[in-house]
Amino acid sequence: MERDNDSATSIASVVCRAQNGDRAAFEQIYRENVGRVHAICLRLLANSARAQELTQDVFVRVWEMIGSFRGESAFSSWLYRLAVNVVLVDLRAKKRRTARVLTTDDLSFYDKASTPANPGNTVDLERAIAALPEQARTVFVLHDIEGYQHNEIAAFMEVAEGTSKAQLHRARKLLREALEK
Amino acid sequence: MNCDKMEIRRHDYVDGLLPAPEKLAFERHLATCSDCQHEVEFLLALRRQVAELPARIEPPLDLWPGIAKRTAPPSHWRQEALQRLKTLFGDENRVVDNWTAWGLRGAIAVAVLIVTVGGFWYLMQTRQAAWQVAPLAGAPQIGSQRLVANGQLKVGEWLETDDSSRAQLDIGLIGQVEIAPRSRLRLVSTRLTDHRLALARGKLHAEIWAPPRLFFVETASALAIDLGCEYTLEMNDDGFGLLHVTRGYVALENKQGPESVVPAGAFCEIRPGRGPGTPYSENASAMLRTALQRWDLTNNERAAIDTVLAAVREADSFTLWHLLFRVPALERPRVYDRMVELVSPPPGVTRDGVLQGDKRMLKLWADKFGLGQSWWRYWLPL
Incomplete structure (x- = not known):
C-alpha cells in the first residue's frame, strides 16, 4: 500500500512537472506508457504502421491537453481514454478513404509481440482479433481487453448500447470459428 | 428453455450482467444443457486467453524523436528553420534575416487566408446542421408535420413523400438530392466529412459537386458512397434496390461482400443479404x-x-x-x-x-x- 502511495505521488509529481512544461517529465510519461498506448492502437487498428503513427499522435495530444488533466481519475485512465478517442476519431474520419482489409505484414507483427509463457495461443488469438470486422474488433478490444463497459463503448463509438453488445457477441462468435479452425 | 434464444444470456452470464433471479434460472438451465455448457466453457476459456495477452506491446521503433519534434516549442522550431536557411543561402545573417522576415510575412498572410476561408467554410457547414427542404410537389412530411413551404430536416428526423409529393434537399454546400414520391428517408449526420442519409424506401436522385467520399446513403442492403457524381438510387421495403449512375462513380458496399464501383452509364442491383451485385x-x-x-x-x-x-x-x-x-x-x-x-x-x-x-x-x-x-x-x- 505504501508503495502504491509512493507510486501515485511519483506519477502525480511527473504529471505536474509536465503540466508546467517540463519536457523531461513528458518524456518519462511517454517511456512509461508507450507500450500500453501502442497496444491499444495496434489492436484497434490491426495495422502496425498506422498504430505507430497514431501512438505518436496520442502523445502529441497528451502534450497539448495535459493542462486540462485535473486528477479526477487516474492519469493512466485519462491517457488510455484519450488514446481510444484518438484512434476512433481517426477510424471514423478515414474509414472511407483507407484500405479496410489487412495486409499480412500487419499480422506478422504479433509474432514478435507475443508473451513467452503461451506464445502459440496468444499469437493465434491476436491474429484472430486483428482479422475481425472493424466494428466487432473495436468493441471486443474495448470491452474484453480494455475493460470498458457497454455504455462507455456506445458513447465512444456513437452507437446504441445494444449495438455494442451485439457486436461483442458477434466478435466472440467469429473468434470461436477462427480459433477452432 | 430454447437454446437458440439463450445466446444473449450466455454472454450476459459470463459478463456478470444477469440480475440474480435470471442468473439462478440460467444456472439451472446450464446444469442440464450441454450446448450452453460448451458455449459458456468457450467464453470462459476465451476470457482466460484474453487475460494472458500482453498489456504492453512496444512499438518496433522509438517514437520519441518524432514526438519530441512535433511538440518542440516554437522558438526552437524557428531556430531550426533559421539554421536550415543558413545552410541553404550561406551564413550571411542579413540576407537570411531579410529573407526570413519576408518569408514570415508571406507565411502569415497565407495562414490568415487559409484560416479565414477554412473558418468560413466550416461555419457554413456547421450552420447547416439541418438541411434545407423545399417541396417540389404536394406536401412532403417531416416527422408528423406537413411541409407546405421551405423547411428544415434535422439530424434524426424522417422525411416522407406520399403518392403525389416530391421534395428537394440541399446537402449542406455539397449538393442536392431530389426525393421522388412514396419515399421515406432520414438524415443520419451532417458533418464536415460525413453527410449521410438513410433511405428506407423510395427513390432519390443525387447530384454532388464535392470531393469524393463526403456523401453517403445508407440502405438496408448496401451503403452508397459518392465518388463525385450524379445518380439515382431506388429501394423497396424488402431491401431490393437499383442504382443508376449518370455521371462519375458511386461505390456500393456492404459488410460482407466485395464492393462494387459503378461508373457512369451503368446499373447495379442491390439484394438483401447479398448487398451490391455485379454492375453492368x-x-x-x-x-x-x-x-x-x-x-x-x-x-x-x-x-x-x-x-x-x-x-x-x-x-x-x-x-x-x-x-x-x-x-x-x-x-x-x-x-x-x-x-x-x-x-x-x-x-x-x-x-x-x-x-x-x-x-x-x-x-x-x-x-x-x-x-x-x-x-x-x-x-x-x-
Whole structure:
C-alpha cells in the first residue's frame, strides 16, 4: 500500500512537472506508457504502421491537453481514454478513404509481440482479433481487453448500447470459428 | 428453455450482467444443457486467453524523436528553420534575416487566408446542421408535420413523400438530392466529412459537386458512397434496390461482400443479404443481365459464367473486372482471358501476376478502368 502511495505521488509529481512544461517529465510519461498506448492502437487498428503513427499522435495530444488533466481519475485512465478517442476519431474520419482489409505484414507483427509463457495461443488469438470486422474488433478490444463497459463503448463509438453488445457477441462468435479452425 | 434464444444470456452470464433471479434460472438451465455448457466453457476459456495477452506491446521503433519534434516549442522550431536557411543561402545573417522576415510575412498572410476561408467554410457547414427542404410537389412530411413551404430536416428526423409529393434537399454546400414520391428517408449526420442519409424506401436522385467520399446513403442492403457524381438510387421495403449512375462513380458496399464501383452509364442491383451485385452497362444485352442476375443470386452456377463470357462486349469489360473478384479461383483465368480479349492490359501487367494477386498489377488495372481506391484488395488470391 505504501508503495502504491509512493507510486501515485511519483506519477502525480511527473504529471505536474509536465503540466508546467517540463519536457523531461513528458518524456518519462511517454517511456512509461508507450507500450500500453501502442497496444491499444495496434489492436484497434490491426495495422502496425498506422498504430505507430497514431501512438505518436496520442502523445502529441497528451502534450497539448495535459493542462486540462485535473486528477479526477487516474492519469493512466485519462491517457488510455484519450488514446481510444484518438484512434476512433481517426477510424471514423478515414474509414472511407483507407484500405479496410489487412495486409499480412500487419499480422506478422504479433509474432514478435507475443508473451513467452503461451506464445502459440496468444499469437493465434491476436491474429484472430486483428482479422475481425472493424466494428466487432473495436468493441471486443474495448470491452474484453480494455475493460470498458457497454455504455462507455456506445458513447465512444456513437452507437446504441445494444449495438455494442451485439457486436461483442458477434466478435466472440467469429473468434470461436477462427480459433477452432 | 430454447437454446437458440439463450445466446444473449450466455454472454450476459459470463459478463456478470444477469440480475440474480435470471442468473439462478440460467444456472439451472446450464446444469442440464450441454450446448450452453460448451458455449459458456468457450467464453470462459476465451476470457482466460484474453487475460494472458500482453498489456504492453512496444512499438518496433522509438517514437520519441518524432514526438519530441512535433511538440518542440516554437522558438526552437524557428531556430531550426533559421539554421536550415543558413545552410541553404550561406551564413550571411542579413540576407537570411531579410529573407526570413519576408518569408514570415508571406507565411502569415497565407495562414490568415487559409484560416479565414477554412473558418468560413466550416461555419457554413456547421450552420447547416439541418438541411434545407423545399417541396417540389404536394406536401412532403417531416416527422408528423406537413411541409407546405421551405423547411428544415434535422439530424434524426424522417422525411416522407406520399403518392403525389416530391421534395428537394440541399446537402449542406455539397449538393442536392431530389426525393421522388412514396419515399421515406432520414438524415443520419451532417458533418464536415460525413453527410449521410438513410433511405428506407423510395427513390432519390443525387447530384454532388464535392470531393469524393463526403456523401453517403445508407440502405438496408448496401451503403452508397459518392465518388463525385450524379445518380439515382431506388429501394423497396424488402431491401431490393437499383442504382443508376449518370455521371462519375458511386461505390456500393456492404459488410460482407466485395464492393462494387459503378461508373457512369451503368446499373447495379442491390439484394438483401447479398448487398451490391455485379454492375453492368445500361446498354448490356438482356442475356448478359439475366446471366449476371443468376450468378449474383447463386454465386456457384458455372453456366451463368459461360453465358456472361459469351455475352460481354468491350463496353462490358468493367463487368468482367468486377466478376474477377467474385468467381472462385478456378474460374478466374478464363474470366481474365476474356477480359484481355476485349481490352488490352495496361503496360507492366502479366496474366500470371494478376492471377496471383500482384497488388501493383491489380492497381494498374483498376486505374485503367478509372476505379482506383483500394476496393480490389478484397480479392484474396489462393
